[in-house]
Amino acid sequence: MAVQHTGKADLILSSNAIFTGIGDQAMPGAVAITHNRISAVGSLDDMRPFIGPDTQIYQFGDQLIMPGFHDFHIHLLLGSLYHDCVNLLEAGSEEEAAEMVKAFADTRPDDPWVFGFSWYHVYWKRKQLPHRATLDRFLPDRPVFLFNAECHGAWLNSKALEMLQITRETPDPPFGQIHKDEHGEPTGFLYETAMGLARKAFDLPRVRREKLFRGFLEKAARLGITSIHDFFPLPGLELGDLELYREFEEKGELLTRIHFLSALNGDLERPRRLREEYASSKLTFSGLKQFLDGVPTTYTAFLIDPYSDRSDTRGDTLIPPDTVKEWVMEADKEGFRVRLHACGDGAVRLGLDCIEAARNQNGVRDARHTIEHIEVIHPDDITRFAELGVISSMQPEHMAAAQTFEDNAYLSRFGKDREPFTWPIRTLLESGASVAFGSDYPIVDLDPFMEIYRAVTRLHNDNQPEGGWNPSERITVAEALRAYTRGTAHGAFREHELGTLEPGKLADIIVLDRNLLEIPVESIRQSNVLLTIMDGKVVYNRERISQLR
Known part of the structure; x- marks a missing residue:
């Protein structure tokens, strides 16, 4: 048994399958958690000294106990917005995508901007970049901004171009392109850093930003993700909300650890400040990113x-x-x-x-x-x-x-x-x-x-x-x-x-509904998380599992 200290545990998780992350196999045993740390890893008998009158004990049979997932590359606010917008992945043509945007927009008449994601001309029948005129036929009076599937380009209608003051005279930004037709007029496609010309479109109301962020945290907990790396930089854009993240942290509502990155662009003044200001266990500056x-x-x-x-x-x-x-x-x-x-x-x-x-x-x-x-x-x-x-x-x-x-x-x-x-x-x-x-x-x-x-x-x-x-x-x-x-x-x-289940480490632990190391590989995609613990606290409990003594 590996032990950090001999105090009474708040939680003990036991299973026939514990994957500590150190070796290749899962082993039977138990993990004791005291406050926000792992205090012991060993057999269930080894846990007896850690059991006090208030210790909660969870027994999971053959279900897998393992360290929490840590997603090393996400775009948090972009992803949060994605689930609150129209998804165009299934569109088979430019026309079909525009119809889907119109149908979605009609359900959201009060949104200042109509956002969408995942159109991909590469898989359309004509395989050509879309044009603002197609969107204009369906939505002439509301600004539309649609990320392509890679988020390296965006399709806009004429109203959006007008509001952003993008005209034939607008020069291409460094490392980006405003796509223009043979007459020099913008077609509605912004490539790479040209998307930065639409920054003001992403000034979302505080209420919506908070709702989106809360939705992301709940999704991450449901998937057993206890840490993430949030990439603020996109081509021409930086999407992140440190004020909101910190507020959630201070209220104890941050359900996953956030390591964030800002842009590598030759200016180190802001990164120096971010490195000093954000260095907590749950919200920390992690470096610089560039394309x-x-x-x-x-x-x-x-x-x-x-x-x-x-x-x-x-x-x-x-x-x-x-x-x-x-x-x-x-x-x-x-x-x-x-x-x-x-x-x-x-x-x-x-x-x-x-x-x-x-x-x-x-x-x-x-x-x-x-x-x-x-x-x-x-x-x-x-x-x-x-x-x-x-x-x-x-x-x-x-x-x-x-x-x-x-x-x-x-x-x-x-x-x-x-x-x-x-x-x-x-x-x-x-x-x-x-x-x-x-x-x-x-x-x-x-x-x-x-x-x-x-x-x-x-x-x-x-x-x-x-x-x-x-x-x-x-x-x-x-x-x-x-x-x-x-x-x-x-x-x-x-x-x-x-990253591993060892005494002294932070108690970021998940329980899956099956042992991934033993099941047929085709079943991996059907797996679910039963329990997510981050920093020693249960942040997701799928089946409202009650303690067993």
């Missing part, structure tokens, strides 16, 4: 060699490489951790080059700089993650963005030569790299079970291809669970207090 490229499906991910289905391009960087390198070196010099969006192998290499340049200039330290996504990698760069101490932050669900494997755009974009190096999760693990999982919510759902299923099977939703896409990159359930707990705690510089 190196876009995404492969729209040919905006930066590749080393040209796209296999478009030999005229290999994509490009969103920001000049020398500029990004300078920003990374300056941030590293002042002790900031940097996280870089890099989907293409060219962007991954650029990110590693920037981090290596920072080490060469500033000296080696435990910086835990991070590359985000890594949807494809060049084999020459695989070992550099471990060599440079760079964390691989990956979101397995992205590999199945298309519903069927046949519609997987990556097959044509990357071609056969690069295909074996897509989402190289096992390769990176075996190279000694630290791997941390997240969802990129709301680009995909917040559900950790979907990410685990995808990493373990590498199947699309049509159960294809047989054996999984690049089956040699499949990982075990235990490895996936560690990537969502221990790996993310390490990524947060908090492995001393989070």
